[in-house]
Amino acid sequence: MLHLLAQEEAQNPLLPETAELVVGLLCFFIVFGILGKKLLPNIQKTLAERHDAIEGGLERAAQAQAEATRTLEEYRAQLAEARHESARILEQAREQGAVIIAEMREEGQRQRESIIEAGHAQIEADRRQVSVQLRQEVGRLATDLAGRVVGESLEDTARQSRVVDRFLDELDAKAEQTQGAAT
């Protein structure tokens, strides 16, 4: 035991053993060789592919988003245009309506005036006719009355009053007749 210890203590732990160096290097080269040549390139490729897939997905998503935004913009533009158009049409209709109303009003006014005028003319014509008839009638009546006054002797008041009454009756009847004819 002591002999063994003495022997081992003589060794320097900082002196690498050649056999172990060789084994260590060989082991590392095996690890490095297999990992470096095959396995790590494998995973690098896969990671790159995954990166692509994810990035590609993101890209596609971004594209879809852009398209959606564009479509939305288009819709908005169309909607705005439609609103504008409808407002324009409404405005136009309103204007046209106002014009039509004004025209109608004018037309109505004009018709009313013409009707009134016609009425006035009619009335004037009627009045003239009546006045002419009246004048003729009054003339004839006056002549008639004068004839009778002159032709008959007015002996008594009774006869006189009878004559006057008859005259008035006739006059009434005449007036009724004239009215009937006028209506």
Add this chain to the structure above:
Amino acid sequence: MSAHTLLAEPGCHIRQDCAFPAPGLQSFNFDPIFSVGGFDFTKPMLLAVICTVLVVGFFWAAFNKPKLVPGKLQLAGEIGYSFVARSIAREVIGKKGDKYVPFLTSIFFFVWIMNIMSIIPLAQFPATSRFAYPVALAALVFITYMFLTFKTHGFRGGVKNLVWISGLPKPLVPLIVLLEFIQNVITRPFTLAVRLWANMFAGHMLIVLFSIASWYLLTPTFLSVVAGGSFLLAAFMTAFELLIQFLQAYIFTLLASIYISGALEEGH
């Protein structure tokens, strides 16, 4: 004779005319499992081979037929790969570092798994606590570093890249050139190997120490309380080592990428 065989001797306790079998350099030397000619196949070699199989096997299972939508194993592999590719290579070297990701990934996982063997039952030994393994890897990193330096800058530019710092006062130039040369060409590979080796060496030593002590002190006396404490410490150190194992693998890989980055960069 190793500490492990000492541990296996059931009779060795305190106050039984049995000296404390303190762990030492002998804890890191193993009798050969078999010998072929002059070649002794030892436990650390076996562990290195097992680690090779584990790393290759894991990545083979994970990445042999990679799918766009990864399974659990592939996802685990991808996380490991991305850790090296992004947190180390991209971070330190940048876009140019993508070429060196396989190299760095291999280093990281090979070192890490070898380190982890320190706390795996039955294995319980980090091959990286045998100096030869860190040396082999550091040598590869150093060769890569030198190769890239001269390939990128040519011979004159490469030498300048290694030893020259522009804008120095004239009297300082020889001193700085000497220091830069020592730092870049001698200390860098040496510390790279020693850092990993020493950490794993010390970690293994601590675990062995507390393990042996808890067994050695386990007697039907009050010392068994101390044995319990020692056992707890061994457990704590085991957990702590898990962190150190990862950290050392990470630092080794990180430094390798820093060297590669330095080789690829324009003169500093």
